[in-house]
Amino acid sequence: xxxxILVWFRNDLRLHDNEMLVEAIAKSDAILPVYIIDPxxxxxxxxxxxxxxxxxxxxxxxxxxxxxxxxxxxxxxxxIAEGKPEEIIPSLVQEYEINEVYHHREVAEExxxxxxxxxxxxxKLRINLKHFIGHTLYNKEDLPFPxxxxxxxxxQFKKKIERDAIIKPCFLAPDRINVAEVIDWGIIPTLxxxxxxxxxKDNRSDFEFxxxxxxxxxxxxxxxxxMQQAASTKNLILASxxxxxxxxxxxxxxxxxxxxxxxxxxxNTKAMFNHVLLGLLWRDYFRFMFKKYGNTFxxxxxxxxxxxxxxxxxxxxxxxxxxxQTGFAIVDAVxxxxxxxxxxxxxxxxxxxxxxxxxxxxxxxxxxxxxEEKLIDYNPASNWGNWAxxxxxxxxxxxxxxxDLDKNIKNLDPKGxxxxxxxx
Numbered sequence: 001x002x003x004x005i006l007v008w009f010r011n012d013l014r015l016h017d018n019e020m021l022v023e024a025i026a027k028s029d030a031i032l033p034v035y036i037i038d039p040x041x042x043x044x045x046x047x048x049x050x051x052x053x054x055x056x057x058x059x060x061x062x063x064x065x066x067x068x069x070x071x072x073x074x075x076x077x078x079x080i081a082e083g084k085p086e087e088i089i090p091s092l093v094q095e096y097e098i099n100e101v102y103h104h105r106e107v108a109e110e111x112x113x114x115x116x117x118x119x120x121x122x123x124k125l126r127i128n129l130k131h132f133i134g135h136t137l138y139n140k141e142d143l144p145f146p147x148x149x150x151x152x153x154x155x156q157f158k159k160k161i162e163r164d165a166i167i168k169p170c171f172l173a174p175d176r177i178n179v180a181e182v183i184d185w186g187i188i189p190t191l192x193x194x195x196x197x198x199x200x201k202d203n204r205s206d207f208e209f210x211x212x213x214x215x216x217x218x219x220x221x222x223x224x225x226x227m228q229q230a231a232s233t234k235n236l237i238l239a240s241x242x243x244x245x246x247x248x249x250x251x252x253x254x255x256x257x258x259x260x261x262x263x264x265x266x267x268n269t270k271a272m273f274n275h276v277l278l279g280l281l282w283r284d285y286f287r288f289m290f291k292k293y294g295n296t297f298x299x300x301x302x303x304x305x306x307x308x309x310x311x312x313x314x315x316x317x318x319x320x321x322x323x324x325q326t327g328f329a330i331v332d333a334v335x336x337x338x339x340x341x342x343x344x345x346x347x348x349x350x351x352x353x354x355x356x357x358x359x360x361x362x363x364x365x366x367x368x369x370x371x372e373e374k375l376i377d378y379n380p381a382s383n384w385g386n387w388a389x390x391x392x393x394x395x396x397x398x399x400x401x402x403x404d405l406d407k408n409i410k411n412l413d414p415k416g417x418x419x420x421x422x423x424x
Contacts, residue, residue, distance in 0.1 A: 002029035004180055006092060008085070008103040008118075009035045009078070010111075010249075011379070012134055013063045014213040015070050017170035017252035020102045020132040025174050032096055032180040033071055034089070035064050037082045038114070042194055047369035054196040055342030056376050059211040063248045065188050066212025076177040080186035086117035093127050096180050104249075105131040107290040108380035109298065136284045137253040138165050140291075147291050152395045157285050170254050202340040204421055209244050209343070209376055216245030220259055227263050227272040237345050239276050243377035244343070246283065253280050286385035289395055297384045300365050302393030310361035317360040321352070322370050324424070330409050331355045333422035340422075342376035347412045353390040354405045364391035 005028040007021055013035075015021065024031045042052050052060070068078035081088045089101060101122060106112055119129045133140055140147065144164035151157045191198050201208065209215075219242060226235040245251040260276050263269045290297060300306050310317065320326045324335035334348045344352070349371070356367045368387035372378050388394040390403060413419055 003099045004028055004030050004032060004096060006032045006034055006089065006096070006098045006101045008089060008101060009033060009067065010104060010106070011247065012104045012249035013067045014216075014250050014252065015067075015074075015173035016213065016217075017134070017255050018173070019134055019171050020104055022171045022174060023132075024102050025177055028099075030178045030180045031076075032079060032092065032098060032182070033076060034079045034081065034092065035067070036085045036088055037080070037189065037194075038085060039082070040084070040110070040114075042196075045369050045372070047366055049366075049369045049373045051372065053342070053373040054191055054199050055374070056378060057194060057196050058191055058198065059209055059244065059342075059376050060248060061188055061191070062211025062215075063213075063250050064211075066214060066250070068185075068188070070213060071177065071179075074174060074176050076179040077182070077185050079182060080188055082189065084117075085114055086121050089118050090121040090125055090127075093122065093125055096182075098127065101127060101129045102132060103129065104134050106135075107287055108384075109295050111380070134252070135249065136287055137167055137257055137280045138284055139168060140288070142166055142168070143288075147288060150288050150292055152289075154282070154285050154396060157288075158281050161281075161284075167254060167257055170252060170258060199340075199342075205337075205341045207238070207241060207341075207343075209241070211248065211250065213245075213250045216242070216251040217255075219245065220251060220256060223272075223276070224259060224263055227260065227269045228266060230268050235272060236275050239272060240279060240345060241343060241377075242276070243279065243283075243382075247377045247379045253283065256280065283379075283382055286381035289385060290381040293395060296395070297381075297388050298365070300363055300393075302388045302391070303395045304393045306364060306391050306393050307357065308361050309363045314362055314366070318356075318362050318366050318370075321356050321360055321362065321367075326355070326360070328355060328359070329419040329423070330413055332424075333413075333419045336422040336424065338371075338374050342374060345412070347408055349386070350390060350403060351405065351408045351412055353387060354403055354408065357391050358405065364388070364393070 005024040007024045012018060045051055071078050106115065122129050138161055142165050144160055151160065223239045223242065226238055229235060242251060242256060246253060256276065257280060260273055264273055296302060322335060324332040326332055331352055334344055334352045338344045353367055356362050357364050364387050368384050371383055385394065
């Protein structure tokens with residue numbers, strides 16, 4: 001009897017450096033690659049925002065289409081289904097006589113809860129759900145400390161892992177796969193099907209995000225070319241935009257690291273290399289912190305106590321902030337860019353967050369939820385971890401006093417051009 005493995009793709013939409021896929025191919029006679037569009041990832045939140053707005057939803061759909069195309073090129077396909085994974089996966093297991101299910105482990109509450117529900121459903125069928133780790137630069141088992149002992153201070157974390165941990169090489173992308181016989185592989189829905197409205201490109205943006213592994217690798221190559229020039233603000237922001245492909249797993253963090261590592265010895269590349277590496281380390285840090293502390297990051301008081309919240313004016317102040325109508329030019333510009341493009345720089349995110357929390361006295365969780373809807377590069381750990389830090393309720397309490405709105409504004413827009421560009 002032949003062995004079939006169902007490969008459940010989530011935020012890992014790539015062929016390169018995908019241990020789950022490589023192992024599934026090696027240990028089976030045929031695989032069934034599956035992507036499930038879960039309505040819970042598109043619906044409203046308790047904060048009055050959407051889980052996923054139209055800009056990121058479009059990026060996700062493009063990434064799924066690109067993965068399907070890549071699988072077709074090596075003899076496969078991708079089954080697309082809509083519904084709850086805990087209902088769909090056990091059903092597919094029975095229909096296609098699947099022997100085992102593979103997936104990548106997540107760290108945030110809602111994502112891990114879905115995994116648990118799937119695992120429970122498969123357990124009733126006596127089928128194993130095998131978990132893989134593929135979202136971080138450093139593998140959990142290669143860290144110089146157990147998760148419970150990870151330093152809370154980022155600088156300590158960085159120092160210890162750079163000294164004592166290794167970054168593994170990438171897994172090669174498969175060049176051939178055998179897939180199960182499927183009559184209907186399903187269709188990829190449109191934004192309209194998902195009850196979302198397509199967003200028109202804003203001509204003020206000089207960058208266009210396109211979902212998928214190939215687009216991610218092409219952007220990485222542009223970053224590598226730009227590394228050979230002096231590290232300008234424009235080049236650093238280009239490198240930071242890799243976060244969109246990293247968030248959906250179209251790019252592996254290790255792929256990014258090893259590609260830029262090749263350039264390390266070239267003239268002018270050090271600042272860019274350090275910038276990219278620092279971004280990858282922050283991603284790992286927040287992900288491991290979520291593993292260590294779980295849901296504390298989603299609570300308004302987090303690891304401390306949030307400051308003053310103006311309950312009476314929260315709705316009015318929050319609406320003016322998210323619509324770019326506070327009357328404070330630089331903050332309005334940041335929010336206009338976010339709303340129009342789905343992307344803003346890290347310093348712009350900090351500026352908007354500090355103003356919402358400290359000047360408008362709105363609870364930081366509303367801002368985090370709005371960024372969750374709007375950001376094309378949203379991932380739970382980085383988003384909620386960063387917002388908690390901004391609010392002074394993060395797990396590293398030493399960061400409470402390091403953020404300065406005036407200093408941020410000077411760095412973000414020294415000549416006032418940014419505020420003029422994104423004025424309305």
